[in-house]
Amino acid sequence: MFLIPKPVGKFFHRMASPPYFYDFTGRLIPWLSWIFLFLVIAGLYGGLVLAPADYQQGDSFRIIYIHVPSAWMSLFVYVVMAIAGGIGLIWRIKLAEIVAISSASVGAGFTFIALVTGSLWGKPMWGTWWVWDARLTSELILLFLYLGVIGLYGAIDDKRTASRAVAILALVGVVNIPIIHYSVEWWNTLHQGPTVTKMDKPSIHISMLWPLLVMAVAFKFYYVIAMLQRARTELVVRERNSQWVKLLLESK
Amino acid sequence: MNWQEFFAMGGYAFYVWVSYAITFVVLLALVIMPIIQRKQFMRQQTLRLKRQENP
Numbered sequence: 001m002f003l004i005p006k007p008v009g010k011f012f013h014r015m016a017s018p019p020y021f022y023d024f025t026g027r028l029i030p031w032l033s034w035i036f037l038f039l040v041i042a043g044l045y046g047g048l049v050l051a052p053a054d055y056q057q058g059d060s061f062r063i064i065y066i067h068v069p070s071a072w073m074s075l076f077v078y079v080v081m082a083i084a085g086g087i088g089l090i091w092r093i094k095l096a097e098i099v100a101i102s103s104a105s106v107g108a109g110f111t112f113i114a115l116v117t118g119s120l121w122g123k124p125m126w127g128t129w130w131v132w133d134a135r136l137t138s139e140l141i142l143l144f145l146y147l148g149v150i151g152l153y154g155a156i157d158d159k160r161t162a163s164r165a166v167a168i169l170a171l172v173g174v175v176n177i178p179i180i181h182y183s184v185e186w187w188n189t190l191h192q193g194p195t196v197t198k199m200d201k202p203s204i205h206i207s208m209l210w211p212l213l214v215m216a217v218a219f220k221f222y223y224v225i226a227m228l229q230r231a232r233t234e235l236v237v238r239e240r241n242s243q244w245v246k247l248l249l250e251s252k
Numbered sequence: 253m254n255w256q257e258f259f260a261m262g263g264y265a266f267y268v269w270v271s272y273a274i275t276f277v278v279l280l281a282l283v284i285m286p287i288i289q290r291k292q293f294m295r296q297q298t299l300r301l302k303r304q305e306n307p
Contacts, residue, residue: 048258049258053262058262058263058264059261059262059263059264059268060261060262060264060267060268062261062268063267063268063271066271066272066275067271070275105282106282109278109279109281109282112278113274113275113278113279116271116274117271117274117275120267120270120271121267121271123267124264124267222279222283225283226279226282226283226286229283229286229287229290230282230286232286232290233286233287233289233290233293234286236290236293236294237293240293240297245297246301249294249297249298249301250301252294252298
Protein backbone atom coordinates (compact mmCIF):
# COMPACT_ATOMS: atom_id res chain seq x y z
CA MET A 1 0.00 0.00 0.00
CA PHE A 2 2.86 2.36 -0.81
CA LEU A 3 0.48 4.53 -2.85
CA ILE A 4 -1.44 5.76 0.19
CA PRO A 5 0.15 8.72 2.04
CA LYS A 6 1.10 7.86 5.63
CA PRO A 7 -1.31 10.20 7.48
CA VAL A 8 -4.23 8.88 5.40
CA GLY A 9 -3.25 5.30 6.13
CA LYS A 10 -2.95 6.15 9.82
CA PHE A 11 -6.42 7.76 9.79
CA PHE A 12 -8.05 4.66 8.26
CA HIS A 13 -6.18 2.43 10.67
CA ARG A 14 -7.56 4.37 13.64
CA MET A 15 -11.07 4.53 12.15
CA ALA A 16 -11.09 0.72 12.11
CA SER A 17 -11.11 0.82 15.92
CA PRO A 18 -14.77 0.78 17.09
CA PRO A 19 -14.49 3.25 20.04
CA TYR A 20 -12.48 5.71 17.95
CA PHE A 21 -14.97 5.42 15.08
CA TYR A 22 -17.92 5.95 17.43
CA ASP A 23 -16.37 8.99 19.06
CA PHE A 24 -15.06 10.56 15.85
CA THR A 25 -18.28 10.15 13.87
CA GLY A 26 -20.27 11.50 16.82
CA ARG A 27 -18.29 14.73 16.54
CA LEU A 28 -18.25 14.73 12.73
CA ILE A 29 -22.00 14.37 12.10
CA PRO A 30 -23.06 17.87 13.34
CA TRP A 31 -20.55 19.51 10.94
CA LEU A 32 -21.73 17.38 8.04
CA SER A 33 -25.35 18.21 8.92
CA TRP A 34 -24.73 21.96 8.76
CA ILE A 35 -22.99 21.67 5.38
CA PHE A 36 -25.84 19.46 4.13
CA LEU A 37 -28.48 21.93 5.31
CA PHE A 38 -26.71 24.84 3.61
CA LEU A 39 -26.36 22.92 0.33
CA VAL A 40 -29.91 21.61 0.31
CA ILE A 41 -31.40 25.07 0.92
CA ALA A 42 -29.24 26.59 -1.81
CA GLY A 43 -30.02 23.74 -4.21
CA LEU A 44 -33.77 23.84 -3.60
CA TYR A 45 -33.89 27.62 -3.91
CA GLY A 46 -31.93 27.46 -7.16
CA GLY A 47 -34.00 24.58 -8.52
CA LEU A 48 -37.51 25.52 -7.44
CA VAL A 49 -37.30 29.32 -7.59
CA LEU A 50 -34.38 30.65 -9.65
CA ALA A 51 -34.26 28.15 -12.51
CA PRO A 52 -36.61 29.02 -15.37
CA ALA A 53 -39.35 26.58 -16.41
CA ASP A 54 -38.33 24.16 -19.15
CA TYR A 55 -39.53 25.19 -22.60
CA GLN A 56 -40.87 21.69 -23.29
CA GLN A 57 -41.69 20.26 -19.88
CA GLY A 58 -42.80 23.40 -18.04
CA ASP A 59 -42.40 23.23 -14.26
CA SER A 60 -42.63 19.42 -14.13
CA PHE A 61 -38.91 19.26 -14.96
CA ARG A 62 -38.18 20.50 -11.42
CA ILE A 63 -38.54 16.89 -10.27
CA ILE A 64 -35.06 16.50 -11.80
CA TYR A 65 -33.50 18.10 -8.67
CA ILE A 66 -34.41 15.06 -6.55
CA HIS A 67 -34.84 12.39 -9.21
CA VAL A 68 -31.41 12.59 -10.81
CA PRO A 69 -29.36 13.00 -7.59
CA SER A 70 -31.25 10.03 -6.05
CA ALA A 71 -30.66 7.91 -9.13
CA TRP A 72 -26.94 8.79 -9.13
CA MET A 73 -26.73 8.02 -5.42
CA SER A 74 -28.54 4.69 -5.84
CA LEU A 75 -25.61 3.57 -8.04
CA PHE A 76 -22.89 5.30 -6.01
CA VAL A 77 -24.05 3.82 -2.69
CA TYR A 78 -24.25 0.35 -4.23
CA VAL A 79 -20.63 0.56 -5.38
CA VAL A 80 -19.52 1.83 -1.93
CA MET A 81 -21.47 -1.02 -0.31
CA ALA A 82 -19.87 -3.64 -2.56
CA ILE A 83 -16.35 -2.25 -2.04
CA ALA A 84 -16.80 -2.03 1.74
CA GLY A 85 -18.25 -5.54 1.71
CA GLY A 86 -15.28 -6.77 -0.31
CA ILE A 87 -12.81 -5.15 2.12
CA GLY A 88 -14.66 -6.80 5.01
CA LEU A 89 -14.58 -10.13 3.19
CA ILE A 90 -10.85 -10.05 2.48
CA TRP A 91 -9.38 -8.30 5.52
CA ARG A 92 -12.12 -9.12 8.05
CA ILE A 93 -12.37 -5.49 9.14
CA LYS A 94 -15.48 -5.17 11.28
CA LEU A 95 -16.01 -1.48 10.48
CA ALA A 96 -15.97 -2.21 6.74
CA GLU A 97 -18.70 -4.81 7.27
CA ILE A 98 -20.72 -2.25 9.21
CA VAL A 99 -20.27 0.47 6.58
CA ALA A 100 -21.45 -2.03 3.94
CA ILE A 101 -24.66 -3.05 5.70
CA SER A 102 -25.36 0.50 6.88
CA SER A 103 -25.20 1.67 3.27
CA ALA A 104 -27.87 -0.81 2.19
CA SER A 105 -30.89 0.87 3.77
CA VAL A 106 -29.80 4.33 2.58
CA GLY A 107 -29.18 2.99 -0.92
CA ALA A 108 -32.58 1.30 -0.95
CA GLY A 109 -34.12 4.63 0.06
CA PHE A 110 -32.41 6.47 -2.82
CA THR A 111 -33.47 3.76 -5.27
CA PHE A 112 -37.06 3.93 -4.04
CA ILE A 113 -37.05 7.74 -4.40
CA ALA A 114 -35.57 7.52 -7.91
CA LEU A 115 -38.30 5.06 -8.97
CA VAL A 116 -41.21 6.93 -7.37
CA THR A 117 -40.18 10.41 -8.52
CA GLY A 118 -39.45 8.99 -11.97
CA SER A 119 -42.94 7.58 -12.07
CA LEU A 120 -44.42 10.91 -10.95
CA TRP A 121 -42.42 12.65 -13.66
CA GLY A 122 -43.24 10.03 -16.30
CA LYS A 123 -47.00 10.30 -15.88
CA PRO A 124 -47.38 13.92 -17.12
CA MET A 125 -44.52 13.66 -19.67
CA TRP A 126 -44.86 10.18 -21.15
CA GLY A 127 -48.50 9.61 -20.25
CA THR A 128 -47.70 6.52 -18.18
CA TRP A 129 -46.53 5.78 -14.64
CA TRP A 130 -44.40 2.84 -15.67
CA VAL A 131 -42.96 1.02 -18.68
CA TRP A 132 -40.98 -2.20 -18.62
CA ASP A 133 -38.01 -0.73 -20.43
CA ALA A 134 -34.34 -1.32 -19.73
CA ARG A 135 -33.63 1.71 -17.53
CA LEU A 136 -36.68 1.35 -15.30
CA THR A 137 -36.47 -2.42 -15.00
CA SER A 138 -32.75 -2.49 -14.16
CA GLU A 139 -33.32 0.22 -11.51
CA LEU A 140 -36.13 -1.91 -10.04
CA ILE A 141 -33.74 -4.89 -9.91
CA LEU A 142 -31.33 -2.63 -8.00
CA LEU A 143 -34.04 -2.04 -5.39
CA PHE A 144 -34.54 -5.82 -5.08
CA LEU A 145 -30.77 -6.30 -4.69
CA TYR A 146 -30.72 -3.78 -1.83
CA LEU A 147 -33.75 -5.45 -0.21
CA GLY A 148 -32.06 -8.83 -0.70
CA VAL A 149 -28.96 -7.56 1.10
CA ILE A 150 -31.04 -6.21 4.01
CA GLY A 151 -33.16 -9.36 4.23
CA LEU A 152 -30.19 -11.72 4.06
CA TYR A 153 -28.37 -9.79 6.77
CA GLY A 154 -31.41 -9.99 9.03
CA ALA A 155 -31.91 -13.71 8.38
CA ILE A 156 -28.49 -14.78 9.71
CA ASP A 157 -28.03 -14.45 13.46
CA ASP A 158 -24.24 -14.43 13.55
CA LYS A 159 -23.46 -10.97 12.17
CA ARG A 160 -19.92 -11.82 11.03
CA THR A 161 -21.31 -14.65 8.90
CA ALA A 162 -24.19 -12.46 7.79
CA SER A 163 -21.73 -9.76 6.66
CA ARG A 164 -19.79 -12.24 4.56
CA ALA A 165 -22.93 -13.58 2.89
CA VAL A 166 -24.15 -10.03 2.23
CA ALA A 167 -20.77 -8.98 0.76
CA ILE A 168 -20.89 -11.84 -1.75
CA LEU A 169 -24.44 -10.95 -2.79
CA ALA A 170 -23.48 -7.27 -3.11
CA LEU A 171 -20.40 -8.09 -5.22
CA VAL A 172 -22.36 -10.36 -7.57
CA GLY A 173 -24.99 -7.63 -7.96
CA VAL A 174 -22.37 -5.12 -9.15
CA VAL A 175 -22.97 -6.52 -12.65
CA ASN A 176 -26.27 -4.59 -12.62
CA ILE A 177 -24.55 -1.20 -12.22
CA PRO A 178 -23.11 -0.80 -15.76
CA ILE A 179 -26.38 -2.24 -17.11
CA ILE A 180 -28.33 0.58 -15.45
CA HIS A 181 -25.84 3.21 -16.55
CA TYR A 182 -25.66 2.19 -20.21
CA SER A 183 -29.28 1.01 -20.52
CA VAL A 184 -30.34 4.24 -22.23
CA GLU A 185 -27.61 3.78 -24.85
CA TRP A 186 -27.85 0.02 -25.38
CA TRP A 187 -31.60 -0.23 -25.75
CA ASN A 188 -34.37 1.92 -27.14
CA THR A 189 -36.20 3.43 -24.23
CA LEU A 190 -38.68 6.09 -23.25
CA HIS A 191 -36.18 7.33 -20.70
CA GLN A 192 -34.17 10.28 -21.94
CA GLY A 193 -30.45 9.93 -22.48
CA PRO A 194 -27.83 11.53 -20.29
CA THR A 195 -28.01 15.33 -20.19
CA VAL A 196 -25.32 16.15 -17.67
CA THR A 197 -22.56 13.55 -17.97
CA LYS A 198 -21.87 14.54 -21.58
CA MET A 199 -19.24 16.83 -20.10
CA ASP A 200 -18.06 18.24 -23.41
CA LYS A 201 -21.46 19.70 -24.16
CA PRO A 202 -24.15 19.21 -21.52
CA SER A 203 -27.59 19.76 -23.04
CA ILE A 204 -28.86 21.74 -20.06
CA HIS A 205 -28.54 25.44 -19.36
CA ILE A 206 -26.21 26.58 -16.58
CA SER A 207 -29.07 28.15 -14.56
CA MET A 208 -30.76 24.74 -14.48
CA LEU A 209 -27.51 22.81 -14.08
CA TRP A 210 -25.94 24.39 -11.00
CA PRO A 211 -28.84 23.59 -8.62
CA LEU A 212 -28.69 19.98 -9.85
CA LEU A 213 -25.00 19.72 -9.08
CA VAL A 214 -25.49 21.36 -5.66
CA MET A 215 -28.29 18.89 -4.88
CA ALA A 216 -26.06 16.01 -5.99
CA VAL A 217 -23.36 17.11 -3.51
CA ALA A 218 -26.01 17.65 -0.81
CA PHE A 219 -27.26 14.07 -1.33
CA LYS A 220 -23.69 12.80 -0.95
CA PHE A 221 -23.49 14.54 2.42
CA TYR A 222 -26.89 13.12 3.34
CA TYR A 223 -25.68 9.62 2.51
CA VAL A 224 -22.63 9.96 4.76
CA ILE A 225 -24.77 11.31 7.64
CA ALA A 226 -27.50 8.65 7.37
CA MET A 227 -25.00 5.83 6.83
CA LEU A 228 -22.93 6.91 9.86
CA GLN A 229 -26.05 7.12 12.06
CA ARG A 230 -26.98 3.58 11.05
CA ALA A 231 -23.36 2.44 11.50
CA ARG A 232 -23.14 3.88 15.03
CA THR A 233 -26.30 1.99 16.02
CA GLU A 234 -25.09 -1.22 14.39
CA LEU A 235 -21.73 -0.83 16.13
CA VAL A 236 -23.03 -0.47 19.70
CA VAL A 237 -25.48 -3.37 19.18
CA ARG A 238 -22.73 -5.64 17.87
CA GLU A 239 -20.24 -4.56 20.52
CA ARG A 240 -22.68 -4.52 23.42
CA ASN A 241 -20.53 -6.82 25.56
CA SER A 242 -17.27 -4.98 24.98
CA GLN A 243 -15.61 -2.78 27.55
CA TRP A 244 -15.91 0.48 25.58
CA VAL A 245 -19.69 0.19 25.22
CA LYS A 246 -20.00 -0.50 28.96
CA LEU A 247 -17.89 2.58 29.68
CA LEU A 248 -20.06 4.57 27.29
CA LEU A 249 -23.22 3.47 29.10
CA GLU A 250 -21.75 4.29 32.51
CA SER A 251 -20.70 7.76 31.38
CA LYS A 252 -24.33 8.58 30.50
CA MET B 253 -43.54 35.55 -8.85
CA ASN B 254 -46.12 35.22 -6.08
CA TRP B 255 -46.69 32.29 -3.71
CA GLN B 256 -49.78 31.04 -5.48
CA GLU B 257 -47.93 30.80 -8.75
CA PHE B 258 -45.06 29.07 -7.01
CA PHE B 259 -47.28 26.38 -5.45
CA ALA B 260 -49.18 25.88 -8.71
CA MET B 261 -45.97 24.80 -10.49
CA GLY B 262 -47.45 25.67 -13.87
CA GLY B 263 -50.19 23.08 -13.42
CA TYR B 264 -47.84 20.29 -12.31
CA ALA B 265 -48.30 20.95 -8.58
CA PHE B 266 -49.45 17.39 -7.79
CA TYR B 267 -46.50 15.65 -9.47
CA VAL B 268 -43.85 18.07 -8.24
CA TRP B 269 -44.97 18.40 -4.63
CA VAL B 270 -45.79 14.72 -4.11
CA SER B 271 -42.28 13.91 -5.40
CA TYR B 272 -40.68 16.34 -2.98
CA ALA B 273 -42.89 15.21 -0.07
CA ILE B 274 -42.08 11.51 -0.55
CA THR B 275 -38.37 12.30 -0.84
CA PHE B 276 -38.50 14.37 2.34
CA VAL B 277 -40.33 11.66 4.33
CA VAL B 278 -38.05 8.82 3.18
CA LEU B 279 -34.82 10.74 3.81
CA LEU B 280 -36.00 11.97 7.21
CA ALA B 281 -37.08 8.47 8.29
CA LEU B 282 -33.76 6.91 7.22
CA VAL B 283 -31.76 9.31 9.39
CA ILE B 284 -34.13 9.40 12.40
CA MET B 285 -34.80 5.65 12.74
CA PRO B 286 -31.24 4.58 13.61
CA ILE B 287 -31.00 7.40 16.20
CA ILE B 288 -34.22 6.26 17.93
CA GLN B 289 -33.11 2.62 17.82
CA ARG B 290 -29.74 3.54 19.33
CA LYS B 291 -31.33 5.52 22.16
CA GLN B 292 -33.73 2.64 22.93
CA PHE B 293 -30.91 0.13 22.87
CA MET B 294 -28.72 2.25 25.16
CA ARG B 295 -31.58 2.55 27.65
CA GLN B 296 -32.16 -1.21 27.67
CA GLN B 297 -28.47 -1.91 28.14
CA THR B 298 -28.16 0.57 31.00
CA LEU B 299 -31.04 -1.20 32.78
CA ARG B 300 -29.44 -4.58 32.11
CA LEU B 301 -26.12 -3.39 33.54
CA LYS B 302 -27.82 -2.07 36.65
CA ARG B 303 -29.66 -5.37 37.20
CA GLN B 304 -26.39 -7.24 36.91
CA GLU B 305 -24.66 -5.01 39.45
CA ASN B 306 -27.35 -5.19 42.17
CA PRO B 307 -29.71 -8.09 41.54
